[in-house]
Structures are given as C-alpha cells and as structure tokens.
Amino acid sequence: MATPVIVGYGLTKIGEHWRKDLVSLGYDAAREALSKAKNPDIDAIYVGNMLGMALDLQGNLGGYLADELGYRGVPALRIEASGASGAYSIAEAAMAIKSGLYDFVLAGGVEKMSDSLPSEVYYALNFSEDMYIMNSTGLTNAGLNAILMRLYMERYNVxxxxxxxxxxxxxxxxxxxxxxxxxxxxxxxxxxxxxxxxxxxxxxxASPIGDGAAFVVMASREKAEDLGLDYVEVxxxxxxxxxxxxxxxxxxxxxxxxxxxxxxxxxxxxxxxxxxxxxxxxxxxxxxxxxxxxxxxxxxxxxxxxxxxxxxxxxxxxxxxxxxxxxxxxxxxxxxxxxxxxxxxxxxxxxxxxxxxxxxxxxxxxxxxxxxxxxxxxxxxxx
Amino acid sequence: MTEISDWRKRIERYRFQGSECVKCGARYYPSRIKCIKCGSEEMRDVELPRRGRVVSYTVIYNPPKKFSKYAPYAVALIELVDGTRVLGQLTDVDFDKIRVGMEVEATFRKLYEYGEDGHIVYGTKFRPVVS
CATH class of the missing domain: 3.40.47.10 (Thiolase/Chalcone synthase)
Incomplete structure (x- = not known):
C-alpha cells in the first residue's frame, strides 16, 4: 500500500475577510498549497465545509472550487462532518492515496462565517447536534458544553x-x-x-466566529520522492x-x-x-x-x-x-x-x-x- | 424544522412519551427506532415518569434566533426516577435557586412560537417540585 504524505500546505489568516467569498478564500489557500507542492497534476479534490449550504447558500463546493482552480475534469467533493470536516477530508485524501487510486490529492477546508449575523451562525452551528433536541429545548452548542462543564466541576470538584x-x-x-x-x-x-x-x-x-481556509497537497511517498518534494507522513x-x-x-x-x-x-x-x-x-x-x-x-x-x-x-x-x-x-x-x-x-x-x-x-x-x-x-x- | 415535523412529533412532546426496548427495558426520549443498548428493534411507546432530578444545567443568554425573545432560560440534564436521562427547559424557577440534585417534574408548556403566522409548538418543560 502507498504511504500518504503531505507535500505542501496553504492557509489564510483567520478573521473577517469582507472582500472574499467562500470560493475565493478556498482558492487562496489551495493555490498556496499547490505552489508549495510545485503544482503537481491533481487527481482529486476534497473540500471540508460545514456551513456553506446554511449561511452562504452554496452547495456542490467540490466542483465549484475545482473549476475556479482550473482543474476541470478532476473529481471533486465537499465533505461535511461539522467541525471535523477539514480533518475528515484530509483523512479521505490519505485513504485515497493509500489505496493507490490517486497520486496527488488536494484536501482541506473552507468556511465563511462573518457574512452572516452571529445569531444565524450560532443557529447553523447547532446542526452538528440532534436538531430535534436543540429545537425543542432552545439549547445551543455553548449550552450543551455548559452542561458538561458544570457536570465536570461538580463531579471532580474543579x-x-x-x-x-x-x-x-x-x-x-x-x-x-x-x-x-x-x-x-x-x-x-x-x-x-x-x-x-x-x-x-x-x-x-468559546472559540470565535471567523473566516478561513486551509489546504494541503497529499501524495504517495514514492511520488514525493521522485519529484524531490519535502514531506511529512500521515x-x-x-x-x-x-x-x-x-x-x-x-x-x-x-x-x-x-x-x-x-x-x-x-x-x-x-x-x-x-x-x-x-x-x-x-x-x-x-x-x-x-x-x-x-x-x-x-x-x-x-x-x-x-x-x-x-x-x-x-x-x-x-x-x-x-x-x-x-x-x-x-x-x-x-x-x-x-x-x-x-x-x-x-x-x-x-x-x-x-x-x-x-x-x-x-x-x-x-x-x-x-x-x-x-x-x-x-x-x-x-x- | 417545519410545521410538519412539529406535527409528527406532537404526541411525544405533549404526553412526554418516549420509547422502551421490549427486550432490555432501556428507555429513550426522544424515542429511538432501535435500542442502542441491546440492538433490538422491538420498541414500544412509553409515557415516561414525570419526576426526576437535575444532574446538570445551564442558563442560556446567547440563544439561537428562534428563542431570542425567551432568553435567558434554563436548560437541564435531568435523570428521571426510572434512570432515563433527558434534556429539557426548566420553568417557574429563579435561576439562582437551581441546584444540582433539585427535584423537578414534567409540565405541559408552550416551547416557542415562530413564523409569520405565529405557529406555536407545545411540549414538556420541567418545574421544581414544591414540597
């Protein structure tokens, strides 16, 4: 089995990017990662994203970003696992490399939160939990964590x-x-x-609301060594x-x-x-x-x-x-x-x-x- | 959530009805299709005991939009007398009087209203047991 390695990364500063939308943020980080990896032929793209459909009203991000980046024809997919979306997309990329199907995969995540009102963002963040429970109790993620924090403080006297x-x-x-x-x-x-x-x-x-994108280029170790790229193994x-x-x-x-x-x-x-x-x-x-x-x-x-x-x-x-x-x-x-x-x-x-x-x-x-x-x-x- | 999904779960919310595994007796609220304790799919509706104790709680000051006009409000993790654990809002209580271990009972209340037509969703909240 091939060994998956990271050969390049790119990230934007996290904050309020008023002049950038979801895809242009993703573009910046992906472009940087691709340049650092010396622009290999990418076989697939995985885009981690949680709130695009809820806040930006944009779906099918994989294909959208692939096109913007000039990778028309390349398989591309948005991966959603709430806060784990970005890590999950990199895990999927690593597995695809391991399988031997792909030699180079672009994977990471992007989120654009500051365009929306905080109350809308907090509501959309609830989607990571059972929405029937959240909706019938008025709970928030902060509330759920507050219940855990009090339980912790009481049980362990902390x-x-x-x-x-x-x-x-x-x-x-x-x-x-x-x-x-x-x-x-x-x-x-x-x-x-x-x-x-x-x-x-x-x-x-609590962690803040912010916009940002981060991507890595993954390759098989063999390909990375062939091309003389510095790497870190997953x-x-x-x-x-x-x-x-x-x-x-x-x-x-x-x-x-x-x-x-x-x-x-x-x-x-x-x-x-x-x-x-x-x-x-x-x-x-x-x-x-x-x-x-x-x-x-x-x-x-x-x-x-x-x-x-x-x-x-x-x-x-x-x-x-x-x-x-x-x-x-x-x-x-x-x-x-x-x-x-x-x-x-x-x-x-x-x-x-x-x-x-x-x-x-x-x-x-x-x-x-x-x-x-x-x-x-x-x-x-x-x- | 839409009006239709509110309607679908109305009986559960109004009667404080959950599901019980016929094989092992585990109880769930909201109800489940399959028992996660023993794996059985044989489940039946059950009205849950209305009394329990507060295991932990929070007071929400930064609510989602739908609940903004109700904030602040308290939400608790409650263990019912049969051991079933549920989440629910506390009502008829001063926030500084809420304690872990406090005895509470289920009560039928308005949960929230929303939309242009003021669609009202009723269900179960919990209030302190007055001895």
Whole structure:
C-alpha cells in the first residue's frame, strides 16, 4: 500500500475577510498549497465545509472550487462532518492515496462565517447536534458544553478557573502565529469576567466566529520522492462516531469516539501515546479541550483541567498542545479548522514555526471533532 | 424544522412519551427506532415518569434566533426516577435557586412560537417540585 504524505500546505489568516467569498478564500489557500507542492497534476479534490449550504447558500463546493482552480475534469467533493470536516477530508485524501487510486490529492477546508449575523451562525452551528433536541429545548452548542462543564466541576470538584485557563494558554501560543485570529495574550481575570453565553460558559471559553481556509497537497511517498518534494507522513488515521445525544452516553464526560479514533490511528502508525511530541486538539470550548485530553489518555479522568493549570500542556511543557493557539485563539472556521490543525502539525514537524517551536518534534497528533464527539477524526503525522 | 415535523412529533412532546426496548427495558426520549443498548428493534411507546432530578444545567443568554425573545432560560440534564436521562427547559424557577440534585417534574408548556403566522409548538418543560 502507498504511504500518504503531505507535500505542501496553504492557509489564510483567520478573521473577517469582507472582500472574499467562500470560493475565493478556498482558492487562496489551495493555490498556496499547490505552489508549495510545485503544482503537481491533481487527481482529486476534497473540500471540508460545514456551513456553506446554511449561511452562504452554496452547495456542490467540490466542483465549484475545482473549476475556479482550473482543474476541470478532476473529481471533486465537499465533505461535511461539522467541525471535523477539514480533518475528515484530509483523512479521505490519505485513504485515497493509500489505496493507490490517486497520486496527488488536494484536501482541506473552507468556511465563511462573518457574512452572516452571529445569531444565524450560532443557529447553523447547532446542526452538528440532534436538531430535534436543540429545537425543542432552545439549547445551543455553548449550552450543551455548559452542561458538561458544570457536570465536570461538580463531579471532580474543579474550579472553573482551571478549565478556562486553557483559553489563556491558547492566546499565549497564538501571539506568534501569523495566521491566528487573536494574536494577543489575555489574563485569566479577563477570561473569567467576560460576558456569559451559557452559564458557566462565557465568551472566552468559546472559540470565535471567523473566516478561513486551509489546504494541503497529499501524495504517495514514492511520488514525493521522485519529484524531490519535502514531506511529512500521515502514518495513522482514525475516525469514529459516538452515541449522538450526550444524555444517552454511559458517561457524557468521556469521548468514546475520540478515544477510539486515537487508538486506531496510533495502531496504524505503529506508535504509542508516549511517542507523541505534541497535540493539536479540538477545543471549540475550553471544557471540550479538557475532556479531549482525558479521553485521549494524556490526563487521568478528572485531572485534565488540573494538568492544563499546571502547564503540562504549555509550549515548554511535557506534551505541548495547540501550539499555534488552538480553536480559541488561532480561530475556528469550523469546516476548515481540522485542516488548519494539520497544516500546523506540518509546520511543527518541518520546523516552520518561529517562536512556537516544539523542540525535536517527530510525531504530532491532530484531533478534530464534529459536534460533542459525535464524529471524531485523529491523524498521526510523522516526520 | 417545519410545521410538519412539529406535527409528527406532537404526541411525544405533549404526553412526554418516549420509547422502551421490549427486550432490555432501556428507555429513550426522544424515542429511538432501535435500542442502542441491546440492538433490538422491538420498541414500544412509553409515557415516561414525570419526576426526576437535575444532574446538570445551564442558563442560556446567547440563544439561537428562534428563542431570542425567551432568553435567558434554563436548560437541564435531568435523570428521571426510572434512570432515563433527558434534556429539557426548566420553568417557574429563579435561576439562582437551581441546584444540582433539585427535584423537578414534567409540565405541559408552550416551547416557542415562530413564523409569520405565529405557529406555536407545545411540549414538556420541567418545574421544581414544591414540597
């Protein structure tokens, strides 16, 4: 079987791109990735996107972007798995390369959120959950995470400060990331005192609304070597789903899909948890990041927040996470987010990091979720 | 959601009716087609017990558009006396009086109204049990 590798990446700064629409944003990131990969003949295109049909009223993004890029005739597909769309499209590309069917695939994600009113965006983001439940209760994603956060604080007797501290660390890491949405450090006092979205979750526990696109060019290792392209291997792929509604899970604070996806990805990579040099985790809300760290096995149950608080996961810590600011500070253009994580892991492993460098990084893990662990994608990247 | 999908689920919402697995007894609200505990497809309608306790809750200050005129409102994860867990809005309660472990009971209420014609959706909310 062919070994899938990443040979180029491209990303836009995350923020409010008033002069760009969905496809032109995607174009910019894809073009950059293709140039870095020395413009190979692309066999297929996968575009991760969650909200195009809800906010931009644009479907069939695969074909649209392929045409804009000048790849007429190339198979192209939009992939939607809510917040995991970008990572999922890269996982699909890796599997297509592995199968031997394709030599070069363009994959990533794009999202355009700032054209719509925040209330419309928040409503559309609910689509990652069971909409019958969301509609009949008035719940939001923030509300669902707030219920988990309170449950966590009550069960393990943890102060909220220790969970919210993850946002402070994200902002710290984002200050040197040129593509991040928020490049300024924040204090815990500021994070704790911001407006409440859904008690106990406030603004700084939540990832922001932003526009962005990130793409990678994937190839088989053989082709990459033939063409003399520098590469990072995608050596493990894990994808899993969970019981959709948190109330029906044996333990709502345990992300079984993330856990399973991580084990499968590690097994495929022939690696163990201890080999992981850094992690890019899905902290759409601070509590989600904490629960992900526990569910992936890096923190014991009930100690995720404590470990964040004691800086186990800081850039200089035992296992750095979200080395460019994570979803909170780098930003969370949902369908593109997983693709940003993959680009960042590539940047770490190739040393294109500036101040954010994790020393001697050989193996990086990307963890991406659609909804509250409804669909989870884990990729193991190796230099 | 459309008026038709509201209509389709009306009995479940009005009667607080879920589904019960005939084989293993697991109960679900909203109802399921297939039991996720034992895999059986033999399910029957069941009216759920109306009392339970708050396991966790939130107060929503940043609602989706459809609910903006009702905010702030509280939503709780509730464990019913039979162990079934459900999500539902809390009503007739001061937010600062809500506690984890608080006893609540199901009550028939207006959930929300929407659209040009003011289509009203009724269903089940939960209020504190007054002893």
């Amino acid at each position: 102060a909220k400060e220790k969970i919210t501290y993850l946002a402070v660390q994200d902002h710290e890491n984002a200050q040197y990331a040129p593509h991040a949405q928020f490049r300024r450090p924040i204090t815990l006092e500021l994070a704790m005192s911001s407006i409440t979205l859904a008690d106990p979750i406030n603004l700084f526990d 050596s493990g792929i894990g994808i899993s789903t969970n019981v959709y509604s948190i109330v029906e899970r044996d333990d709502p604070l345990w992300f079984t899909a993330s856990n399973k996806a991580f084990s499968s990805a590690l097994e495929m990579a022939g690696a163990s948890k201890d080999d992981v040099d850094f992690l890019e985790i899905h902290d759409e809300y601070t509590i989600m990041g904490v629960l992900a760290l526990e569910s992936l096995g890096f923190s014991s149950k009930g100690f995720g927040a404590e470990d964040v608080w004691s800086r186990k996961y800081s850039l200089k810590g035992e296992t750095p996470i979200n080395t460019f600011g994570g979803l909170k500070a780098r930003g969370n253009p949902v369908g593109a987010t997983g693709a940003y994580q993959v680009c960042e892991a590539f940047m770490q492993l190739t040393g294109e990091t500036g101040e954010n460098k994790v020393e001697n990084a050989k193996i990086g893990v990307v963890h991406s979720m659609g909804g509250v662990d409804n669909t989870s994608v884990v990729l193991v990247l190796r230099r």
